Amino acid sequence: MTERTWHSLPEYEALRALMESGTTSKAAVRLGLSQSAVSRSISSLEARLGLLLFERDGGRLRPTSEATQLNKRLDPLFEALDRIDGPPERAQETLRLVAPPTYAHRYLVHHIATFLKANPHFYVSLEVTSSEEIIRGIEEERFDLGLTGVELSREGVTLTPFRASTAACAMLKSHPLAQLETICPEDLHGERLVALTHRHARRGQLDKVLTNAKSKPKLVAEASTSFAAVDLVREGLGITVINPFPVAQYRSEDIRFLPFASQITYRSYFVTPKQCLTPAIARAFIRHLKLHTLKTPFISKA
Template sequence: MTQKIWHSLPEYQALRAVMESGTTAKAAIRLGLSQSAVSRSITSLESRTGRILFERDGGRLVPTDEAAQLNRRLDSLFDALIAIDGPTTPARETLRLTAPPTYAHRFLVAHITSFLKANPHYFISMEVSPSDEVIRGILEGRFDLGVSGVELSRDGVRLTPYRRASAVCVMPTDHPLAGKATIRPQDLHGEPLITLTHRHARRAQLDQVFLAARSQPRLVAEVSTSCAAVDLARAGLGLAVVNPFPVYHYRSNDVVFRAFDCDLTYRSYFVTHDNRPLPAIARAFMRHLRLHTPNDPFSQKA
């Protein structure tokens, strides 16, 4: 006989309240219950699910990974309850968004525009930050959602894969190598090259690619963003090896992108806090990006 599965809304409400407030006392005030009632709900939920959801640390309840995972799965339930019990006119929700310059200026601006036109009751506040500041801002709770192409793993931060891409070589349309479908590292021996600065991990990886191929390009400039590297290539300063996403979508007619024969793989991520509920507007914007990101020859859905 199949065991009947039952659910308790008060238990789920207690879980979310404690996750957001950090103590049963604050959760009790938020829910209008006694502290003991909140504690009983948490204990009952742990007993029913067979999971340890919180660990005590200096008077605070620290959520376990199991609690964070369960809390994320409850997002759709609470969204549905808000839709049922909430006002008929949607409240003006705000998405606090952060991203590095290339993503912000060359990609997100257009998608923010289409998203807000389709959802006029939403509001977006975007801050342009270096990738490490994107991670720090999410971790400190200053932002709801980040977009980044750097794999900076931190406790408390969740990286959700969004796009995957292979390296490309960018050059003016009239460059002698533009006629090749794929550029090899050996093809760039002696060629003027524009690279990212050494603070980028990809710079060291690209240097290793050229070293292994015994190829020595002539370095002419270092820049902090892929966008700047492509602009310098467009101006005829040299070639650049970059992550094609998202700069490929905003290329001009006077540069070409060619596959670069190496093992460099680039990933773009949605950055969220691992232990805080993701606002409905953040999930909506993530869906919007996934649905409306155009296809290109060099990147795919992750």
């Protein structure tokens, strides 16, 4: 049977104090002990380990290589003692956030950065995916908080309204229609149009509005996100009809957004699990978004 090795914290403290101060008198002052007590602790440690830990060099004690190696191995012990004696560490909280590309890129990225700067003890994991997967992930409690612009009601999730907006047209400021105050469906007749893809429900609504107004724009491109559609407009491809939230908050100097005269409206929602309490970090992030989301003419609180 292997003989159990015992450890003495006072001996280790004496070793560390002596190595850092260089003399038993200074080590004793540091530890609040007598010099003889420090010397006895060092002698006891040397005897127990069978090692010479210090050699006399003039009026000072010079640590041997064995003492240096032992002192280094003691670092984790004294770091742990410092944590025990110090103020309690604040546990790092994690927010599992999920959103579609239109909300994730630029908008959420910016607000995540400001949120973490104000709360350095927080941690955010952002997943970018489709609205259908957002609802499924929240329902399965793989995420704490989601943001979506699609009203997909499910038994296991709660949709909390965040923002409401009306359709807007985005175009270059040099575009002839940019001089108007409001864009009507008839104004788009014959104009080059960048549309959202047909997987978006609002694309069908836009097609119906244009058909009813007997307006036939020239479709030149399709995009899967509002940001991409506006970027194509910025490249001079024409005009687009989109949900201005959150794209209008990041408009460039050369893009103008104007109201589009239609009944097309949009809503964004916070998505949370229904069966469990929303974590404090998720509630804090919701407050952060509500407080710091910029106001624009097209967007209001839902």
